[in-house]
Structure formats: structure tokens, C-alpha cells
Amino acid sequence: MLSLRNLVKVYPGPVAALRGVDLDVPRGMFGLLGPNGAGKSTLMKILAGLLEPTSGEVTLDGTDIVRNPEALRPYLGYLPQEFGFYPYLTGEAMLLYLLELKGVTAPQGLKKLTAELLERVNLTFAAKRKVKEYSGGMRQRLGIAQALAGNPKLIIVDEPTAGLDPEERLRFYRLLAEVAHERTVLLSTHIVEDVAMLCPRFAVIRQGRVVAITSPTEAKAAIQGTIFEGTATAAELSELQRTRRVTQAVLFEGRNRVRIHAPNAAVPPGFERVTPTLEDAYLLLMKDPQVPSENAEPAREVAR
Structure with a gap:
């Protein structure tokens, strides 16, 4: 179990990136969902031992990894948002180099382990290709291969x-789902579909605070x-955005197709009740006036 208690990170300025994060991450896939700038990458870097928190505690199976980051490294696999591959190395040479840097050992040698990892992420066919020729999805799979090394x-x-x-996203979903059967995988993303496809449970982070801990099913049920959904002219959409909680507004056949949150069921003419999506639930949490930007508030656990 990965546990975070009252985790705070303040950058010079001061800029508060994390404002007292409390979170328990169980075995399997767990999502951290929030917009860009919410504090996700800061949190990931702290957990990976790349950044020290201003205060707070992080433990992995009871071991304090803030005070003793070296204890985490043998058990950690990390795929950052941007991975610095050398473009002129082959995929095989790049992965072998990364395994050597990580200090990974293997009974039958690193070359055999490299081949096994490339096969696991379905990159054997491209082992001799230069990384600069890889697609974005292939580079991400190569990144996961190095993260898996050492059985973290x-x-x-x-x-x-x-x-x-x-297509690449679906391949990557399958790979992450397979990986999560054996260990804890923490997925940080601003893409709602990632969480809907992969995560039995997830936390929503906003302005450096966890504001909800739930599951896709629970979030939609709430x-x-x-x-409600209906069409609106540009003027009507402007009025709806001023007076209603609009979760989505997209152009469809030249007209605005609008989704609104109306818990009292008083809706404009022509709007009909529809099945909620996880994106509806997430956007409502982002707009929730009950979650203040400056005053601390505990995360809300949605009832199971």
C-alpha cells in the first residue's frame, strides 16, 4: 500500500503546488485525474524520489520513502511525461543502456532480459530500429519496458x-492493464477516457488538493x-453558461449540442434527460463551488 499523509509542496514565489494531499493507493491500477497545473506531475516526482516535499509523509508498505528515498528505488518503475530517449540508438540498445543505468541485474544477462522486455511490450519487431523512427505509442511502450525492469x-x-x-492509445491501455495485475500502478492523467478504461478507483485533484476519491461507476451514479441534453443557439448557449452548470457544449450539424446539470429537473424547453458520463462527473467536480481554492477541505469519498 502506498500512503500519502498531508503532503505539501511550495515552490519559491511562493507557489503552492500541493496543499495537504492525503491518499491511499492500493494494489492494481489507481488513477489520479486532474487538469494541467493541478499538481499531478509535482506529486509524481515526489513519489519517484525526484523532488522533496515541503512537508508530509509518504510510505510504501510502511517504509518512509521521503526520509529514506534509497529504499524505494529497487521497487520503483517510473515513466515520466517526457522521456529523454537517444534518437539515434536502436530500441534494443536504448533499453539495454537504461537497464544498466538503473543497476538492474538478471541471472541470464541483461541482453536476454532486454529481449524479454521488448517481447512483453510487443516491440521485438522494432528492436533494431532507431528510436527516432518509433511512433509515439512505440516510444511509450519502450518507456514501460524500462519501468518494468527489476520487477518493481x-x-x-x-x-x-x-x-x-x-489505435496506439488502445494498445497502451491493454499493456497497462496487464502490468497492473501484478503490482501497484499509479496513472496520472488529464484524459477522462484513460481513467474510464483502466481504473477501478481514482482520485480527482484540483489546485493541489484531492477533492474526491471514487470509481467510474460511483461517480456516474452520483x-x-x-x-440533460439539448440544442441551443449561440445566444442561448451564452445564457445557459451564465445561469446553468454546463458540462459540455459541442457543435453538431452546425448547432450547439449542450449538456447541463440540473438536479432539480427544471430544464429549458427541448432538453431531455440523458445517461451521465464520467466526463460529466469530472467537469462538475472541477466547477464545484463547495471545493474552495484556498481553504483546506478533506477529499470526499463517494459512497459505494
Whole structure:
């Protein structure tokens, strides 16, 4: 179990990136969902031992990894948001170099382990190709291969599907799901679909605080019967955005297709009740006036 207690990070300025994060991350896949600038990458860097918190405690299976970061490294796999591969090395040479840097050992040698990891992430066919020729999804799979080396107990992946095309994203989903069967995987993302596809439970982070801990099913159930959809002109949309809680507004056949949250069921003419999505739930949490930006408030655990 990975446990965070009252984790705070203040940068010079001062800028408070984390404002007292409390979180328990169990075995399996767990999501951390929030917009850019919410504090996700700061949190990931602290957990990976790359950044010291201003205050607070982080423990992995009872070991304090803030005071003793060296205790974490043998058990950690980390895929940062941007991984600095050498473009002119082959995938095989790049992975072998990374394993050597990490100090990984293998009974049958690192070359055999490299081949096994490339096979596991479905990159054997591209082992002799230069990394500069890899697609975005292939580079992410190479990053996961190095994160898996050493059989870590904890794997941290930061925005792993940003920039991937739909096909590559689905491949990466399958790979992460397989990996999570054996260990704790913490997935940090601003993409709601990532969480919906992969995470049995997740936390929502906003302005450096965890504001909800829930599951996709629970989050949608909490707003069941309160989401309505209809069309609106530009002027009507402007009025809806001023007077209603709009969760989505997209152009469809030249008209604005609008989704609103109306818990009292008083809706504009032409709007009909629809099934809520996880994106509806997430956007409502981002707009929730009950979650202040400056005053501390504990995360809300959605009832199971």
C-alpha cells in the first residue's frame, strides 16, 4: 500500500503546488485525474524520489520513502511525461543502456532480459530500429519496458497517452492493464477516457488538493437523473453558461449540442434527460463551488 499523509509542496514565489494531499493507493491500477497545473506531475516526482516535499509523509508498505528515498528505488518503475530517449540508438540498445543505468541485474544477462522486455511490450519487431523512427505509442511502450525492469512493486506513469492516436492509445491501455495485475500502478492523467478504461478507483485533484476519491461507476451514479441534453443557439448557449452548470457544449450539424446539470429537473424547453458520463462527473467536480481554492477541505469519498 502506498500512503500519502498531508503532503505539501511550495515552490519559491511562493507557489503552492500541493496543499495537504492525503491518499491511499492500493494494489492494481489507481488513477489520479486532474487538469494541467493541478499538481499531478509535482506529486509524481515526489513519489519517484525526484523532488522533496515541503512537508508530509509518504510510505510504501510502511517504509518512509521521503526520509529514506534509497529504499524505494529497487521497487520503483517510473515513466515520466517526457522521456529523454537517444534518437539515434536502436530500441534494443536504448533499453539495454537504461537497464544498466538503473543497476538492474538478471541471472541470464541483461541482453536476454532486454529481449524479454521488448517481447512483453510487443516491440521485438522494432528492436533494431532507431528510436527516432518509433511512433509515439512505440516510444511509450519502450518507456514501460524500462519501468518494468527489476520487477518493481510500484509503477508510476505520468500522462502516458497524451499525443497518442486512438489505435496506439488502445494498445497502451491493454499493456497497462496487464502490468497492473501484478503490482501497484499509479496513472496520472488529464484524459477522462484513460481513467474510464483502466481504473477501478481514482482520485480527482484540483489546485493541489484531492477533492474526491471514487470509481467510474460511483461517480456516474452520483449524478444519475440530473444530466440533460439539448440544442441551443449561440445566444442561448451564452445564457445557459451564465445561469446553468454546463458540462459540455459541442457543435453538431452546425448547432450547439449542450449538456447541463440540473438536479432539480427544471430544464429549458427541448432538453431531455440523458445517461451521465464520467466526463460529466469530472467537469462538475472541477466547477464545484463547495471545493474552495484556498481553504483546506478533506477529499470526499463517494459512497459505494
